[in-house]
Amino acid sequence: MEILKEISEALQVGNAKKVKELVQKALDDGISPKDILNNGLIDGMNIVGVKFKNNEIYVPEVLIAARAMQAGMDILKPLLTASGVKPIGKVVIGTVKGDLHDIGKNLVKMMMQGAGLEVIDLGVDVSPEKFVNAAKENDADIVALSALLTTTMPGMKNVIAALEEAGIRDKVKVMIGGAPVTQNYADEIGADGYARDAASAAEMAREFVL
Ligand code: B1M
Numbered sequence: 668m669e670i671l672k673e674i675s676e677a678l679q680v681g682n683a684k685k686v687k688e689l690v691q692k693a694l695d696d697g698i699s700p701k702d703i704l705n706n707g708l709i710d711g712m713n714i715v716g717v718k719f720k721n722n723e724i725y726v727p728e729v730l731i732a733a734r735a736m737q738a739g740m741d742i743l744k745p746l747l748t749a750s751g752v753k754p755i756g757k758v759v760i761g762t763v764k765g766d767l768h769d770i771g772k773n774l775v776k777m778m779m780q781g782a783g784l785e786v787i788d789l790g791v792d793v794s795p796e797k798f799v800n801a802a803k804e805n806d807a808d809i810v811a812l813s814a815l816l817t818t819t820m821p822g823m824k825n826v827i828a829a830l831e832e833a834g835i836r837d838k839v840k841v842m843i844g845g846a847p848v849t850q851n852y853a854d855e856i857g858a859d860g861y862a863r864d865a866a867s868a869a870e871m872a873r874e875f876v877l
Pocket of ligand 1: 768771775813814815818844862
């Protein structure tokens with residue numbers, strides 16, 4: 668459908684106003700919220716993710732596209748809930764204790780939302796206990812940890828230990844990422860996955876829950 672393509676394209680260039688108008692128009696034309704989400708917004712965000720991964724676009728463009736996605740989501744969210752479209756899985760995300768960097772974490776969150784996951788964002792400087800409580804309270808499928816400092820990376824290991832201690836380690840997948848984090852580190856601390864960028868993180872999260 669032409670209008671869904673237009674929504675996808677407006678999202679890719681970060682035109683929030685146009686996305687909002689087109690989403691409303693699509694609804695008025697009788698297109699289902701699910702169709703608009705999957706074939707308009709998520710389609711656009713997927714293309715943004717691929718371009719970001721390939722260094723064809725950079726952080727500012729992704730943030731602007733994500734804001735446009737949010738503008739569309741704001742209209743669709745109540746309708747999606749009402750029409751019974753369930754998120755494909757739940758992710759609890761945060762930047763680990765002592766670390767205040769959140770730009771990358773926010774990108775990961777947005778990409779995951781774009782991929783159809785519900786994301787509970789605990790913010791920055793998140794203690795292991797807070798991750799555990801949020802995972803329990805929300806019955807999360809995935810706990811996603813971000814760290815930007817070599818000094819805060821060990822906090823990821825502490826979260827895994829706290830999940831084990833709480834007896835829920837086998838109920839959640841733990842994903843980690845952030846500039847100093849590596850696959851080796853993920854293996855070393857027993858994380859289930861490492862993703863080097865936001866698009867890969869969203870892909871991995873989808874694979875974990877589908
Ligand atoms: Co800070 N900082 N900073 N900083 N900062 C770095 C990280 C640093 C590399 C700069 C440098 O020295 N060259 C350095 C860390 C050195 C180290 O430990 N190796 C550093 C330092 C030292 C510090 C302070 C200690 C400085 C000081 O006060 N002396 C201090 C620490 C504060 C704290 O956290 N307690 C500090 C503070 C800050 C600001 C507050 C000023 C600001 C943060 C603002 C904010 O986030 N709201 C800031 C910034 C902006 C940076 C740089 C410049 C940029 C980070 C960023 O946002 N990148 C950074 C230098 C740099 O990277 N060039 C630096 C863009 C972002 C999109 O990338 O976060 O890597 P990134 O996320 C990527 C991937 O890593 C991945 O996906 C994202 C998108 O592709 N990813 C995941 C991230 N999380 C993931 C989770 C996943 C999967 C993938 O799964 C769950």
